[in-house]
Amino acid sequence: MVDRVAERAVDYAGAIAEHLEGTGLRDMPEAAIARAKQRLIDSLGNVLAGVHATGNAAARAAFAGYGGRPEATAAGVEERLPAPHAALLNAMAMRSYDFEAVGAEAADASMVAAHISGTTVPVALAAAERAGRDGTAFLEALILGEDLASRLAVASGFHTASGGDNTGTVNVMGGAAIVGRLEGFTQRQYRDALGHALNQMAGTVQNLFDKADSFKLPQSLAARNAIVAADLAKCGFGGLDDALGAAFGFFRLFSPAPRPEALLEGLGRSFYADMIIKPWASCRAAHPALDAVLRLRSGHGLTPDDIERVEIHVTPTTKRGFTGQRFADDPRSEVDGLFSIPYNVAVGLIEGTVRPEHLDVAYMARPDVRELLERVELVDSLPPDEYQTAEAVVLTRDGRRLHQRVEDPLGDIYRNPLSDAAVRDKFRRNIEFAGREERVGDELIAAVERVEDLDDLTPITSLLAAR
Structure with a gap:
């Protein structure tokens, strides 16, 4: 169990909020930036490859049917959708072949089970497109949100035998942090958003035992819920003071073997994320x-x-x-x-x-x-x-x-990494599988390589739209 006395002595949400408000691309190592771009290339290929997987047309019909403001692009949909719905559908497509990056990275290069990029990339794309933010803002928000989600997964001591699915827990907070950064949140707004995220967490690995298409829901609903959490905070809807360390906060409710202190270790110096880019489409x-x-x-x-x-x-x-x-x-x-x-x-x-x-x-x-x-x-x-x-x-x-x-299956960045050439080959084969022209892959790679120089994300989002 968590030590409640020690827990109350640390304002976890406050430390995270201060970090999210004050840390930018200038503080991030080149290696962290390069890895983020590599995961982004991989993620875009997985989104396009998964558009027509089982169940996704039904989900598009449901969420496109709600209508709403045309804010963001969802792959496979002609018209733009409200940002929460676009993020959800892109996250669902990305998870469909279980081909996206995985593995929350710990300080000792060990791994905790997680699927972070599958939520954070769709959230960052939708929120940045909606807000009209440039590529630098997009990239730094993405790195900050992925770092938070990875730290939460490690600090929670998550394991699948607990029965939960942390794609529906840590990803909501990581995604909310991304939206907050893109919207220029104050520390109070970050606190509120983390609290609203806590109130929307869910997910069960029973989906996987039942081989149900709903295995995609925790990750994709996390994308929608992350944007909802941040939007509520932006509008002034009040939330918890410390959604992480409170008596009934994240570490109590969603942490099988909590180590809260791990959340803040090296914060602002090390930037963690998924540490495995998958070579094969399977768990x-x-x-x-x-x-x-x-x-x-x-x-x-x-x-x-x-x-x-x-x-x-x-x-x-x-x-x-x-x-x-x-x-x-x-x-x-x-x-x-x-x-x-x-x-x-x-x-x-x-x-x-x-x-x-x-x-x-x-x-x-x-x-x-x-x-x-x-x-x-x-x-x-x-x-x-x-x-x-x-x-x-x-x-x-x-x-x-x-x-x-x-003992070292292919894909682990520390033990047996995929080469950059292999990642790009996977990406191009996914583009081909999606039925897109080769030029789409070329243009997406070119846009990601110079993402910091983009005035907005149109060079990326325009290529995700239905054709």
Whole structure:
């Protein structure tokens, strides 16, 4: 439990508000700025790739149907929408293939489960477009909001076994900070906005166990709620004094293993965010196993016909979790493939990768995919603390026993980063998957590279609109 005496001695919301008001791009290391641009490129590709995923047309019909002021652009929608709705729909598109950046970064280069960019980028785009802010204001607000969300995830001690989904908690506060920065908030307004964010937090990992399309809602509703929280504060609607450290604040209500002091460590000097850019379109919990079989496939020239059986060794928690369930006999949407270790292993062995095009229901029903799936077995043999590790054992039809252990799956900026070229290749393939012209990718990359020089975000948002 949180030490209530120590907690009351620190005004957490006040410290955050002062930081948000007084910190700018001039205070941010070049490396943090470069990483933010790389995540932005990756995010824009994921938004466009996810527009037509299952359920998204229905969501667009619902939110476009509300009408309202034309403030911001939503991918796949002809007319501009109110900023909260545009942010929600872009966040939903980005989450659709679980391909966006993940992993809240801690000071010791460890990771806490999180999907931050999937909310913060749509919020920053919508709020900056609405306010007519320039690229410098957009970039510094984005970095500040992502840093806050990452710090909150780490300080909360979040883990998915708690049953919550922190895309619907920490992201709301990070997003509200972004809007506040773009609107020039006072410290009192930041306090109010954080309080309004607290009152809108929600999310359950049951969505993932049920393989429901609603797994996208916590992240996308967080985008809408972040803007609502900040808009209420801007209009003078009063909120909590300290939504973080109060007796029934964030650390009490949404923190499985709280370490409040971590929130303020190195504040204003280090700027944290998602620390993993995904190489494959699937839950990060599947990546150690996928990476292991891809290394075996490449190193030994394996084809599916060579394989007698595949054992994937994981922790007991992983096997019991939402990625360890038996793959559906009758998959309904991308969700079934995204959150299945056996499915990712089978596709990886067939294709050498897992991308959005491999998450189509028709692809999932292919006889070769289903047949190979029957030869993949999960074994809960690893120690509990090796939850980011997997071991693959492939038994071949000619009698070989091939083994690969992976502790450093591809994508982690500290241990096994994607190269900038690989990130851009992923982006361009997502643009192609979205059915957009190659020039769209070229123009988006050019705009992001010089985002500080943009007078407004039109060079980016104009390319997200429906075509």
